[in-house]
Amino acid sequence: MPPAKGSAPAANKILDGHNLYIVRPTKRLIPDFPTWLQCFSVYSAVLILKYPERATSLLLYQKNIAYLSQRFRWPSWVVYDNSFRSEAADNAKTDWSLIDYGVHSRSFHNQTLIRDSWCANCHSVDHLQADCPYAKTGAPPKKRPAAAPYPMHSKRPNAPICMNFNRTNLEHYFHQSIAPATHRSYNSAQTRYIKLYTQISIQPLPLEETHLCRFASFLAKDNITYTTIKCYFSALRRLQLSHNYPEPMISSFPKLECVVKGIKREQAHKKGETPKRLPITIEILQKLRVFFEARSHETDAFMLWAAVTTCFFGFMRSGEITLPSESAFDPSSHLGFADVTVDDISAPQLVKLRLKASKTDPFRKGVEIVIGRTHNSLCPVAALLSYLAIRGNRPGFLFLFADGRPLTKSRFILKIREALSLVGIDSSQYAGHSFRIGAATTAAAQGIQDSVIQMLGRWKSSAYQLYIRTPKDKLARYSSIIAA
Structure with a gap:
């Protein structure tokens, strides 16, 4: 009516x-x-x-x-x-x-879970005290423990066990299973998938082969690369598991496999080979040294040169010596002044960096990066100690500009590209990872064993081989060696 x-x-x-x-x-x-x-x-x-x-x-x-x-x-x-x-x-x-x-x-975008609604008897967040089996025993409510805020059940003897599973604990540990950066990329993929199928009124979960084929085609038309699409599938697998659906056997979908191969072939035909990031070599380091020495009256030049040599000789990722943003400093994760030690105060021969968190250290055990003297103009120990003498023992991030702002990844790459351009090098194919690639390439060229390179770069697999760039003239010499 x-x-x-x-x-x-x-x-x-x-x-x-x-x-x-x-x-x-x-x-x-x-x-x-x-x-x-x-x-x-x-x-x-x-x-x-x-x-x-x-x-x-x-x-x-x-x-x-x-x-x-x-x-x-x-x-x-x-x-x-x-x-x-x-x-x-x-x-x-x-x-x-x-x-x-x-x-x-x-x-529920950016909403936090309720953590202050809990059962006083068994400390579960899945029910209130009135619905707990402990409430029937007549025992007084226990005070919530500080060390274990959300235990699965009480430890009182002869008490009925609360079988209500603590979903808050489960989701917390499930969330902690991947790194924050992976969370950000996964959230982007999951949001895109849900938005697509919500618009056409199709239930996005559980995952089906037809849905994934359509999604892959949609991404390909939007110029998303083959490798990114594969990462999106990992994000969707996690989305399904987070909603308690069975493990999606994405790798066993035959039609999806054909669709993804077709996308890969088409993108390779259209764009050709994607240009690889070039390595920072010893020759380039020498040019950067001359560039920064010419600006030795600037404090920032000492800091940038120390960051460059530390990143190269420590086989470090640029994200390990920089911050994602100026306000992102976390003493429990990022490098600080206290994380730098030497073997001898009077005549230091090596520097140790305590890396508290990294890509290959999800459990935050920490790792020690040892960098020794090179006894030449590229010495990373001399560069870092010279910078620290100017920096002082101020709290905060290790690498600071003269105005007190920390060195962010974007600004580090910008400064290095500016320096490369000013010394006559095309900087378009150089990025933060070029130092790690250059260190592996230089070590291989000097005949250092593969196992040592893998250890220095903290690679868990043979992925370090992808970082080694063998010069074409050296490859050409192998033909004469084979023919001899």
Whole structure:
């Protein structure tokens, strides 16, 4: 029936061939879950009266909202409920028993889990004290322990075991299984996938071969490279596991394998070989030394030259000697003044850098980078000690500009490219990783054993071989050696 007189303007929507007059709400959002449950009981009763077959799905929807209200703070779960019901009014085929991941992503973006709603008896966050089996024993609530804030169950003898699994703990450890940088790239892929299938009203999970084939084709048309698409599949695998679906056997999808191979062949035909990053060689280091020595009156020149030699002779990634942003310094992860030590204060022959976190150290055990004297003009020990004498023992990041700002990765690459251009070198194919590539290439050219190169660069596999750039003239000499 049409809206009553004097009410707010109505929006006419069609549901199963019937006109629905939806009046804009004039009241505030529902303040808590008990109030929502009371309202939803009336709402679902009206729907079940018209559509009795929807009773089961509506009860499951009520269970989903109860679960979301325990995981996320108000009003994010209310926003999800409003958005879901609004979209369901437009689409009669909406399955109310399943969580809509598109609406979920928009409603709970950057929302934190509730951590202060817990059971005082067993310390679980999946139920309240009144619903805990310990409550029936009559024992007084235990004080929440500081060392283990979310234990799975109480250690009281002869007490019933709470079988409700602590989902907050599980999600926390699942989240910690990959690095923050991987999280950022995975989130981008997952958001793109969910957005695509939400727009065409297809349930994105569980993963299906047809869905992945369409997604790969969509990415290829958007000029996403073959290697990035493969990384996107890893992100989608994690998305499926995070929602408790079975392991997706992506590698066993035959049609998807053919589609991905087709994308790879087409991109190789169109673009040819992607230009590789060039290595920083000893000759280039000599030119950079002359460049920075000419600016020895600038404190920043000492700092940049120390960073260059440390990165090269330490086989380090540029991200290990720089910060992602000026405000990102974390003493527990990044290099500081206290992380530099020498073997002898009066006549140091080597410098030790304590690297607290790195790409190949997900468990934060830390690793010690040892850099020795070279007894020539490129000596990294002399460069680093000269810079530290100017820097002093100020707290903060190890490499600081004269104005106190830390050395970020983007600014490091910018400064190096500027220096390369000023010494007559095309800097377009040089990046932060060029130092690590150059160190591996130079070590191989000097006849250092592969196992030593792998150890110096902290490579866990034979991936270090991809970093070694053998000059073409040296490759050409092998022909005469073979023919001899």
